[in-house]
Amino acid sequence: MTSVVATATTPKIAINRHVNSVLFVMNNSYNYSLPTHPYLTAPYISVIVHNAAEYSRSLPTFPNNHRSTTITKTNEIGGAVGRVVAKLGMGELATGGGWGTSFDGEKGLPLIAEYGGFFLDIIRFMTRHRLTACPGFRYFGHYIVDFVKNRLIVTAEFDSRDESYSWILNWLSEHPYSARATQFSVSTTISRTGRPLTGEGIDALSPPIYFLPSAGFHILTYRCRLLWLSHKQVISPTGVPLESISISALGRSRALIQMLITEARHIYIERDTSRTIIFVADQYGAWRRTRSRPKRPLDTIVLDSTLKQSVIEDLREFLTSEQWYSDRGIPYRRGYLFYGSPGSGKTSFIYALAGELGLNIYVINLSSKGLTGDTLAELVTDTPTRCVLLIEDVDTAFVHREKGEEKNNVTFSGLLNAIDGVAAQEGRILCMTTNHVTRLDPALTRPGRIDVRCFFDLATRSQARELFARFYPHLPPDTRLPSEFAARIPEKKFSMAALQGFLMGYKRDPEEAVRKVEEWIESGGKGEEYGDNENGIGDGNGEEQKGGEGENSVASVTNVAGDKELNVTMDGNESDWE
Numbered sequence: 001m002t003s004v005v006a007t008a009t010t011p012k013i014a015i016n017r018h019v020n021s022v023l024f025v026m027n028n029s030y031n032y033s034l035p036t037h038p039y040l041t042a043p044y045i046s047v048i049v050h051n052a053a054e055y056s057r058s059l060p061t062f063p064n065n066h067r068s069t070t071i072t073k074t075n076e077i078g079g080a081v082g083r084v085v086a087k088l089g090m091g092e093l094a095t096g097g098g099w100g101t102s103f104d105g106e107k108g109l110p111l112i113a114e115y116g117g118f119f120l121d122i123i124r125f126m127t128r129h130r131l132t133a134c135p136g137f138r139y140f141g142h143y144i145v146d147f148v149k150n151r152l153i154v155t156a157e158f159d160s161r162d163e164s165y166s167w168i169l170n171w172l173s174e175h176p177y178s179a180r181a182t183q184f185s186v187s188t189t190i191s192r193t194g195r196p197l198t199g200e201g202i203d204a205l206s207p208p209i210y211f212l213p214s215a216g217f218h219i220l221t222y223r224c225r226l227l228w229l230s231h232k233q234v235i236s237p238t239g240v241p242l243e244s245i246s247i248s249a250l251g252r253s254r255a256l257i258q259m260l261i262t263e264a265r266h267i268y269i270e271r272d273t274s275r276t277i278i279f280v281a282d283q284y285g286a287w288r289r290t291r292s293r294p295k296r297p298l299d300t301i302v303l304d305s306t307l308k309q310s311v312i313e314d315l316r317e318f319l320t321s322e323q324w325y326s327d328r329g330i331p332y333r334r335g336y337l338f339y340g341s342p343g344s345g346k347t348s349f350i351y352a353l354a355g356e357l358g359l360n361i362y363v364i365n366l367s368s369k370g371l372t373g374d375t376l377a378e379l380v381t382d383t384p385t386r387c388v389l390l391i392e393d394v395d396t397a398f399v400h401r402e403k404g405e406e407k408n409n410v411t412f413s414g415l416l417n418a419i420d421g422v423a424a425q426e427g428r429i430l431c432m433t434t435n436h437v438t439r440l441d442p443a444l445t446r447p448g449r450i451d452v453r454c455f456f457d458l459a460t461r462s463q464a465r466e467l468f469a470r471f472y473p474h475l476p477p478d479t480r481l482p483s484e485f486a487a488r489i490p491e492k493k494f495s496m497a498a499l500q501g502f503l504m505g506y507k508r509d510p511e512e513a514v515r516k517v518e519e520w521i522e523s524g525g526k527g528e529e530y531g532d533n534e535n536g537i538g539d540g541n542g543e544e545q546k547g548g549e550g551e552n553s554v555a556s557v558t559n560v561a562g563d564k565e566l567n568v569t570m571d572g573n574e575s576d577w578e
């Protein structure tokens with residue numbers, strides 16, 4: 001029999017690989033050999049003994065004759081062992097049988113029970129009764145399983161609240177196992193928190209069908225290695241249905257599972273390359289991927305082409321000048337303000353720009369109820385280094401600042417801190433939109449926060465002509481219909497959104513659209529099935545929108561830094577904006 005020796009005064013531990021007993025030597029006055037079972041592994045016993053030896057210093061001296069132990073001493077020792085057991089994280093084991101009570105109620109050999117509590121009593125009970133693996137495993141099973149798991153199995157967990165969950169679902173849907181599985185779930189979306197993702201939902205012509213392993217346990221292979229997968233559905237404490245997937249493989253190396261995750265992410269991102277992904281801030285201050293849109297080509301935005309080119313070039317230059325900013329100690333950020341009439345293409349232009357540059361869009365709604373200054377700052381910090389951060393209708397949030405009547409949880413200074421505080425993410429492009437530029441506080445639009453301002457006006461005739469031509473792309477090249485349509489549209493009276501709405505009523509009949517447009521104009525742009533857009537009608541003046549310099553332009557861009565004339569008008573004069 002090999003023994004493990006623990007002494008109270010000099011805790012020396014010698015563990016034999018095939019340990020089958022533990023010998024306690026306490027001050028040389030008391031020895032006790034605790035037989036163990038071969039199924040209790042040496043490392044496991046060693047942990048117990050090591051900790052017991054550490055604590056044994058504080059134990060009272062053992063009596064020479066342990067059989068004469070009094071109840072008082074029993075309790076003292078039991079308490080000490082209880083502390084040992086608690087330290088080992090096995091507190092529940094020490095309480096089950098009660099101190100000083102033998103596990104099997106047997107008299108005569110109470111020492112272990114009395115001095116060791118329930119935990120040691122169990123060992124004694126097992127060995128006395130020659131009980132082998134079965135009850136031992138039942139009792140210590142989860143420790144053994146944990147031990148084996150930690151040393152022999154690699155597991156990765158994926159939670160449906162995280163983006164990585166979508167990667168794995170997507171990967172699984174393409175794995176041959178999903179096509180073969182006899183227990184599978186059918187889905188038309190690869191969804192996270194129930195929301196459709198790429199190419200799914202209303203923008204898909206015919207919804208795709210995904211076959212996924214159903215909830216439960218599955219075994220599959222990856223690169224000729226065995227994997228097992230557990231797919232669980234749970235309800236969170238707040239009542240939200242959640243899902244989790246854990247994928248495990250034999251071995252201690254994480255390489256295989258890391259490879260799988262990288263591959264899953266790659267496949268998933270590949271699906272998105274032709275799309276712009278939109279993230280929206282949720283009420284808990286975290287980014288949630290909401291949807292993805294096919295990238296909108298820039299030429300579908302009917303604006304002065306020089307203007308579009310100027311903005312795109314400005315952005316491209318920014319994205320490649322990190323070192324330039326760093327050399328001069330300038331925060332590496334760029335701010336754009338898109339202002340002007342409602343429905344003139346501000347948001348559409350931003351989406352098209354993001355698509356052109358391959359950036360994702362992170363949308364913040366300042367009026368969102370749960371949003372506070374702190375969560376806003378966190379959100380801005382959490383954006384990736386290359387992205388478009390979009391704050392729409394920024395005027396609506398702080399119109400009453402001077403009266404101290406801010407309607408939101410986010411204060412004006414909270415917003416300023418978030419967008420240019422030290423924690424604000426480097427490399428991000430901030431885009432703000434407003435229909436009422438004069439209502440904006442100058443502090444918000446000062447250079448450094450806003451570097452480029454783009455003005456969008458109501459539709460001109462030339463815009464109307466181009467819109468018509470794009471709407472009916474199959475018209476013969478020599479057709480006069482676009483010009484006839486444009487000739488009937490008053491200059492800067494209607495928004496592009498309103499004109500588009502009108503044309504939607506005549507999707508397949510351009511001649512009819514031209515015939516009906518005057519009638520529509522006379523009705524003030526109302527009454528058409530798709531053309532009823534109250535916001536679409538301007539006063540033809542748009543004074544509030546112009547900011548002083550855009551009167552003759554459909555859209556104009558001003559570079560606040562004054563280092564580059566982008567288009568149409570440019571003066572870089574702050575006073576024009578206040």
Ligand SMILES: Nc1ncnc2c1ncn2[C@@H]1O[C@H](COP(=O)(O)OP(=O)(O)OP(=O)(O)O)[C@@H](O)[C@H]1O
Binds near residue numbers: 346347500
């Ligand atoms: N210049 C334009 N070129 C092409 N389509 C446009 C243009 N302006 C507006 N539209 C169309 O009108 C609709 C509304 O446009 P968008 O939301 O971009 O306008 P907006 O200026 O952001 O409006 P708001 O200020 O009300 O948010 C979109 O469907 C868009 O395609």
